[in-house]
Amino acid sequence: MLGLDKKDALLFLIVVAMVVLAPFILNPFPTDSSLAQFNAGYPDLMQRFLIFGIFAVGFNILFGLTGYLSFGHAAFLGVGSYAGVWMFKLLGMNVLLAIVSSVLMSAVFAVVIGYISLRRSGIYFSILTLAFAQMSYALAYSVLSGITNGETGLQLSHNDPRVLGASVNADGSLPVPNLFGLEMRATETLNIGPWAFDFNAGYYVCAVFMIAGFYLAIRIFRSPFGMMLRAVKSNQQRMHYTGLNTRPYTLAAFVISGMYAGLAGGLMVSMDPLAGAERMLWTRSGEVVLMTILGGAGTLIGPVLGAGFIKYFENIFSKINDNVLHGWFAFMPDGLENAVVWILHPFIGKGWHLTLGILFMLVVIFLPGGLVEGGQRIMGLFRRSPKDGAKQDTEASKHPAE
Amino acid sequence: METIIIQLLNGLDKGSAYALIALGLTLIFGTLGVVNFAHGALFMIGAFCAVTLNRILTLSHTVIDETQTDFLGNPLKVEVPYVNGIFGEEMGAFIIDWNVPLAIIFAIPIMVAIGVIIERGLIRHFYKRPHADQILVTFGLAIVLQEIIKAFYGANPIPTPAPDAFRGSFDFGVLLGFDPYTVIYPYWRLIYFIFSMIIIGAVFAFLQFTTFGMVVRAGMADRETVGLLGIDIDRRFTIMFGIAAAVAGLAGVMYAPINSPNYHMGMDFLVLSFVVVVVGGMGSLPGAVLAGFLLGILQSFASMSAVIETIPGINQVVIYLVAIIILLTRPRGLMGRKGVMED
Numbered sequence: 001m002l003g004l005d006k007k008d009a010l011l012f013l014i015v016v017a018m019v020v021l022a023p024f025i026l027n028p029f030p031t032d033s034s035l036a037q038f039n040a041g042y043p044d045l046m047q048r049f050l051i052f053g054i055f056a057v058g059f060n061i062l063f064g065l066t067g068y069l070s071f072g073h074a075a076f077l078g079v080g081s082y083a084g085v086w087m088f089k090l091l092g093m094n095v096l097l098a099i100v101s102s103v104l105m106s107a108v109f110a111v112v113i114g115y116i117s118l119r120r121s122g123i124y125f126s127i128l129t130l131a132f133a134q135m136s137y138a139l140a141y142s143v144l145s146g147i148t149n150g151e152t153g154l155q156l157s158h159n160d161p162r163v164l165g166a167s168v169n170a171d172g173s174l175p176v177p178n179l180f181g182l183e184m185r186a187t188e189t190l191n192i193g194p195w196a197f198d199f200n201a202g203y204y205v206c207a208v209f210m211i212a213g214f215y216l217a218i219r220i221f222r223s224p225f226g227m228m229l230r231a232v233k234s235n236q237q238r239m240h241y242t243g244l245n246t247r248p249y250t251l252a253a254f255v256i257s258g259m260y261a262g263l264a265g266g267l268m269v270s271m272d273p274l275a276g277a278e279r280m281l282w283t284r285s286g287e288v289v290l291m292t293i294l295g296g297a298g299t300l301i302g303p304v305l306g307a308g309f310i311k312y313f314e315n316i317f318s319k320i321n322d323n324v325l326h327g328w329f330a331f332m333p334d335g336l337e338n339a340v341v342w343i344l345h346p347f348i349g350k351g352w353h354l355t356l357g358i359l360f361m362l363v364v365i366f367l368p369g370g371l372v373e374g375g376q377r378i379m380g381l382f383r384r385s386p387k388d389g390a391k392q393d394t395e396a397s398k399h400p401a402e
Numbered sequence: 403m404e405t406i407i408i409q410l411l412n413g414l415d416k417g418s419a420y421a422l423i424a425l426g427l428t429l430i431f432g433t434l435g436v437v438n439f440a441h442g443a444l445f446m447i448g449a450f451c452a453v454t455l456n457r458i459l460t461l462s463h464t465v466i467d468e469t470q471t472d473f474l475g476n477p478l479k480v481e482v483p484y485v486n487g488i489f490g491e492e493m494g495a496f497i498i499d500w501n502v503p504l505a506i507i508f509a510i511p512i513m514v515a516i517g518v519i520i521e522r523g524l525i526r527h528f529y530k531r532p533h534a535d536q537i538l539v540t541f542g543l544a545i546v547l548q549e550i551i552k553a554f555y556g557a558n559p560i561p562t563p564a565p566d567a568f569r570g571s572f573d574f575g576v577l578l579g580f581d582p583y584t585v586i587y588p589y590w591r592l593i594y595f596i597f598s599m600i601i602i603g604a605v606f607a608f609l610q611f612t613t614f615g616m617v618v619r620a621g622m623a624d625r626e627t628v629g630l631l632g633i634d635i636d637r638r639f640t641i642m643f644g645i646a647a648a649v650a651g652l653a654g655v656m657y658a659p660i661n662s663p664n665y666h667m668g669m670d671f672l673v674l675s676f677v678v679v680v681v682g683g684m685g686s687l688p689g690a691v692l693a694g695f696l697l698g699i700l701q702s703f704a705s706m707s708a709v710i711e712t713i714p715g716i717n718q719v720v721i722y723l724v725a726i727i728i729l730l731t732r733p734r735g736l737m738g739r740k741g742v743m744e745d
Contacts, residue, residue, distance in 0.1 A: 069534045114732065122730055123437055123533060127680045131722035134673060138722075143715030282673060286541065293538055346553040354553065357545030364539045365527070 003036050008218050011301060022046055023197045026027035030194035034327070037319055039362055041201030043187055044271075045315050049308050050206040051267045056291040058260020061220060063289075064298035067233035068118070071126045072133030075113070076106040076258040078140065080177055080265025080378050082147070085154045085275045093175045095184060095205060100264040106262025107255055112255035118247060121236065130282055140277035141357050144234030153276035165195045177270045179205055184271055190217050202271045213260060218300060220256070261288075290356070296370030305371050310356065314348060318352040334396030409702045415591040415660065417698020418598035422653035423675040424682060424690035425602060426646040432622045432685040433639045436525055437533055439540040441565025442672025443547040444647045447516065448654025449663035450551055451509035453560050456501045459485055500565045505655045519641045544669065550663040560664035564590045590659050599654050601649060602691055608645075609687075616710050617662050618642055622685075677725040683738025692737055697721050 016027065027041030038058055040046070083105035084098035091097050116127040139147040148154055156174050160167050169175055177184045184202035191197075191344060220226050228249045231239055239246050269275055287310070295306025325341045325348065328333075332340065346354045367373050425446055430438045470478040486494035497504065524543065528536045543695035546602040562567070568589040609615035621628045621635040628635045654663070661667065678697055682689030701708065716723075728735060 007624060022568065067616065069537065116726065120729055120733060123537070123684070124538070124680060125677055129730055130673060130727060131725050135719045135722045138718035139715055142718050156676060192537075283669070287540070289541075351549060351553055354546060354549035357542050357549055361539055361542035361546060364535060365524075368531075370533065 002219060004225060012215060012218060016211055018211055025201055027197055032194055037332035038137050038316055040312055040316055043198050043203050046203045047206050047271050048311050050210045050309055052305045052307040055261055055264035055288055056307040057213055057217050059258040059288045060292050060297060060303040061217060062257035062375040064291060065233060066250055066253050070129040071282060072129030073138045073261050073288055074284035075133035075280050076110060076261035077107045077265040080262030081279055083156055083271045085273055085351065086157060088273050089160040092162060093177050095179050095270040097175050098270055099263060102262045102266025107259045110255040110258025116128030116249050116253060118250050124131055133280055133285055137277055138281040140280060145353045148277060153274050155274045177273055193330035197311045205269050209263060212266050221300060227282060227395050233244035290360055294360060294370055299372045302370050302372045313352055313356060318349060320348045326343055403708060404585050405720040409706055410699060411587050414595045414697030414700035417695035418595050419653055419657055420675055420698050421691045421694025422598050422601060423650055423671055424678040424694045425605060425687060426557055427675055427679050428649040428685060428687050429642055429646040430689040433618060433642045434714055436536050439537055440547060441542040441545040441650055442668030444650040445654040445671055446668030448509055448513060448651030449658045449667060450555060451651060452502050452562050452655045452658040453663055456507040456509045456562055457500055460500050502564055502659055503554040506652060509651045509655045513648040514644035515649030517644035518640055548665050557665060559664040561662045562658040564659035568593055575735050601652060605649065631695060643712045674721060677721055679726050681725050681735050683735030686737040689735055689737030700724060
């Protein structure tokens with residue numbers, strides 16, 4: 001189907017189903033139950049799942065396939081965001097315009113940065129990309145504030161010269177991003193008994209791009225081009241000895257993953273037309289690295305899982321506070337209850353970064369293949385002889401990078 | 403002329419911090435071959451050693467002072483630090499005042515212990531793994547360490563003052579024959595510079611003139627051969643990791659009065675220190691020190707108003723720009739050894 005073999009087609013269909021049905025899947029608890037705070041099915045968060053999923057899938061094309069660890073990918077996210085907002089300001093509020101310009105703009109940046117950075121490999125490549133991203137961040141904050149609006153962040157204003165469309169609406173409000181008239185913030189709520197499911201236009205726009213992006217990633221992974229990138233990862237020197245210039249391949253991978261990041265940036269501003277320089281900060285680049293590794297670098301579904309996992313933690317897990325814990329452990333004797341809550345206190349709420357850090361370390365130490373490898377191992381316990389395909393994937397993901 | 407000297411001096415103290423952190427990073431990289439992303443966190447923990455000692459020293463109990471009364475006529479309750487009780491009032495006040503220098507003694511065993519625990523417990527399992535894995539696990543460790551500190555000390559910067567005697571500024575210009583008050587420089591920054599020179603000197607002397615240092619240098623050059631000679635090189639490398647952690651920690655302790663410690667100060671320094679290490683050349687100790695001072699001074703020159711007017715924004719990016727240029731023209735950095743991390 002669609003040029004995919006059976007296994008990939010199944011994976012693709014699962015992803016499509018998950019993305020399309022996410023408003024149901026992520027809202028398993030009735031709105032009035034005490035567990036309703038673990039519902040992740042509100043539009044804002046669902047959009048973020050997909051946007052960071054796209055970002056991580058793109059990052060994985062570079063890191064997972066070639067093993068080049070870029071610590072500056074957030075720069076493309078930022079460039080994409082700025083390009084998108086400028087498109088809103090200058091041309092029109094259609095999100096397609098913004099997204100196309102984001103992708104193109106970040107591609108241009110990726111060509112320049114990639115062309116220079118890919119002259120070195122290993123730690124030097126990481127430092128070079130980091131240096132470029134930090135430079136973009138510093139410049140966006142200071143000198144280029146004419147373009148980026150510095151600390152305030154770039155946003156729509158009342159006197160934008162919008163060529164296709166009015167600067168302000170008739171009632172004086174700012175126009176909102178739309179897709180041929182369909183506003184991104186438009187949400188339909190479906191009530192079934194005590195459950196409420198939100199269907200958001202912006203989310204489904206993201207979903208289309210996510211599905212397309214994921215499909216493209218599968219095709220790249222299975223193509224001769226993807227094979228070449230894997231060869232670069234396993235032994236670049238041997239490739240050079242056979243007289244092959246690997247630079248065009250790695251550069252292409254770098255640009256493609258930069259374009260994914262730009263797409264994520266464009267989608268981000270389409271949902272909320274605001275771009276700030278802190279999006280380029282290196283901790284943001286670190287975040288996408290965390291997502292990819294946590295999920296499983298070099299696997300198809302890994303980055304999506306990782307992105308979803310981290311964003312769920314960030315938004316839901318961080319809401320657990322001491323009162324919630326007291327509620328959970330109320331069955332224990334008082335002293336013990338307080339002790340348990342006291343022990344868990346640093347790990348919850350604002351301390352969720354600590355939990356994330358520990359989890360990340362555990363994954364790197366024990367599961368170099370990330371959550372995907374964890375899942376495969378658990379499956380392996382049930383099936384005595386894992387299928388060859390699954391085994392191959394584990395083998396491939398055991399060496400995330402050189 | 404005055405401005406140039408001021409910028410030079412300003413560059414020295416930033417450069418000292420870069421040089422100290424980069425020195426530790428290079429020690430770890432040169433001996434163990436591990437790229438330690440948690441090094442900034444060690445610097446931060448050092449700064450928090452100073453904070454912790456300050457808290458311990460100022461632990462107080464309430465005493466009712468009959469000689470003083472508050473506005474209602476009741477005897478005044480005074481917080482008296484326990485140190486006063488042990489060492490007497492004058493000595494106690496002195497100890498509290500000198501808390502940051504005292505923290506040096508306090509920090510050394512703690513930092514060495516932390517370093518050894520990290521090496522034995524975590525990093526030794528990563529020698530055989532790819533560099534990317536090492537970067538990732540130490541990056542995770544950095545997040546964990548920094549979040550632990552945040553859980554205990556909160557997210558706000560904690561002011562940690564220098565001793566009273568060093569609080570003022572020093573009129574450096576008079577020494578060089580300028581008018582008074584043209585070139586002034588805070589005492590503590592001068593102390594920081596001298597201190598870092600002492601530490602750097604001590605590390606080099608230790609490596610150059612002791613048998614232990616000789617073995618370590620031999621191990622850096624060829625680990626296997628040293629192992630074949632029947633020397634337990636692993637144990638010595640563990641100790642070197644402890645020493646590198648202590649160097650980072652001491653850099654942090656002394657930096658506490660310059661910049662109030664907060665939990666993410668390490669990350670801010672780490673990125674720059676990596677750039678410094680790479681510019682100096684991976685695995686080269688003199689290179690790291692040289693590049694640290696060079697980049698520190700370069701950065702402070704770039705923030706002169708005359709320079710900013712000609713090239714706007716240069717002060718923000720000069721370090722990265724230099725790093726990019728050096729990496730592209732001299733891939734091994736200023737003084738890098740051949741064959742280190744070239745694959």
